Amino acid sequence: MAKKTLNIVESAYRAVxxxxxxxxxxxxxxxxxxxxxxxxxxxxxxxxxxxxxxAAPALAVGEWRQTQPxxxxxxxxxxxxxxxxxxxxxxxxxxxRGIASSELIPGVRLLPRAALPALCAEYAVVSHW
Amino acid sequence: xxxxxxxxxxxxxxxxxxxxxxxxxxxxxxAERGYNLNVFAYEGASAxxxxxxxxHPNPVHGKNLAEENHPTTREQVAAxxxxxxxxxxxxxxxxxxxxxxxxxxxxxxxxxxxxxxADLHAFTEASDNILVIPTx
Numbered sequence: 001m002a003k004k005t006l007n008i009v010e011s012a013y014r015a016v017x018x019x020x021x022x023x024x025x026x027x028x029x030x031x032x033x034x035x036x037x038x039x040x041x042x043x044x045x046x047x048x049x050x051x052x053x054x055a056a057p058a059l060a061v062g063e064w065r066q067t068q069p070x071x072x073x074x075x076x077x078x079x080x081x082x083x084x085x086x087x088x089x090x091x092x093x094x095x096x097r098g099i100a101s102s103e104l105i106p107g108v109r110l111l112p113r114a115a116l117p118a119l120c121a122e123y124a125v126v127s128h129w
Numbered sequence: 130x131x132x133x134x135x136x137x138x139x140x141x142x143x144x145x146x147x148x149x150x151x152x153x154x155x156x157x158x159x160a161e162r163g164y165n166l167n168v169f170a171y172e173g174a175s176a177x178x179x180x181x182x183x184x185h186p187n188p189v190h191g192k193n194l195a196e197e198n199h200p201t202t203r204e205q206v207a208a209x210x211x212x213x214x215x216x217x218x219x220x221x222x223x224x225x226x227x228x229x230x231x232x233x234x235x236x237x238x239x240x241x242x243x244x245x246x247a248d249l250h251a252f253t254e255a256s257d258n259i260l261v262i263p264t265x
Contacts, residue, residue, distance in 0.1 A: 017150040018143060018200060021190070029189045059150055061157045061205045062212025067198045068190075 002037040006123040008116075012045040016070040017059055022049065024129045025075055032083045039123070040079065041111065043090040047097065049076055050089050052105045073105050080107045090116070132218070134165040136256040138249060140264040142173025143202040149177070152262050153205050160213040160220070167252040168222045169244070172264065175228035177202040178238040203238050210240045223248045 009024050016022055028038045042049055049072040058066040079085040088111040094101065101110060111119065120126050137156060141148045159166055170177055184199040186192060206222065213220045223244035229235045237243070253259055 013147060015145050015147065017147060018145075018202070020187070020197070020199065026189050033188070059153060059200065059205070061153050062160065062208040062215070064204055064208035066200055068192070068196075 002035050003124040004037050004039070004122070005125040005127060006039050006041060006120055008041045008043055008126065008128045009046045009049075010044045011129055012048060013072075016072065017056060017066075020066075020068050020070050021075055022070070022072060025049075025072075025079060028085065029075075029079060029083060032085060039086045039088070041088045041090065041116065041119070042108075043093050045097075047089050047093045047099065049073070050087070050104045050108045051099060052103060077105055077107065088119070132163065132165055133257045134167065134255060135159055136167040136169070136249075136252040136259040138169045138171060138259070138261045138263075139174035139177070140172045140262065143177050143182070145173065146264075148262050148264075149174070149202065153209065155260070156209055157212060160209055160218055161216055163217040164213075165218050166209075166213060166220045167256060168220065169225070169249040169252060170223065170228075170241075171225045171249070172228050173232075175224045176232055176234045178206045178222060178224055178241045179203060179229075179234040180236040180238055206238045206241060210238075221252075223252075 007028055011024065028040065032038060052073050054073055055071060056069045058069040076087055080087055086109065088109045090113050091110040092113045137152060139149065139152055143149060156166060180203055182201040182203045184194060184201055186194045187197040190197060210220050222241035224237055224241055226243045226245055229243065
């Protein structure tokens with residue numbers, strides 16, 4: 001049985017235009033296909049990934065056009081629905097940024113900051129990205 | 130009015146930050162206006178024009194090579210050169226020679242060249258303005 005791993009994701013929008021996704025969420029999805037058991041906690045600026053309906057304008061350089069710009073809300077939904085990876089969001093980090101829970105995609109769970117240590121204790125491995 | 134010349138100094142490597150997306154948006158806006166552009170690709174940015182970059186399919190997205198249509202910065206560099214030429218400007222894109230040697234990326238998109246910090250000095254002397262987009 002795979003080690004249960006809690007992934008606290010803080011880095012956000014780092015290279016999403018060039019990669020067309022978030023590299024951490026991508027590698028977690030890829031490891032899931034290899035049998036990994038992951039959970040995601042979004043904190044700090046990464047909480048914005050859970051806002052529904054976001055989109056980035058595709059990059060265009062002269063005649064060259066990007067056709068598949070990133071959709072972070074879609075990628076999170078894929079994690080939860082296609083791979084059954086739980087996704088938590090630190091509640092205070094949302095409110096600090098003026099984001100209401102009603103703006104989030106379905107399935108994301110709010111986690112009070114004070115509850116994070118207890119959640120960490122449930123996992124064999126905690127990775128902070 | 131004489132044609133303006135702008136210099137950009139870039140440092141970030143491809144596929145690591147949003148800085149280069151911003152840089153390409155700015156460079157494109159200037160190229161569309163016919164400006165002459167100098168680019169000094171320093172440190173990690175010396176891999177932007179590496180000719181052997183290859184797109185890949187994305188199994189996580191469930192897309193094959195064509196569907197994913199993954200961007201490469203070498204395509205963006207080539208498109209920038211073409212855009213500038215189309216609009217009456219020119220681009221002098223210099224890849225820092227020691228930086229490309231360190232990284233083994235000494236094969237460039239046609240129209241870019243190998244250079245040194247002396248080129249950045251010459252660009253600075255000859256430009257109307259300079260924008261440094263450093264690694265943070």
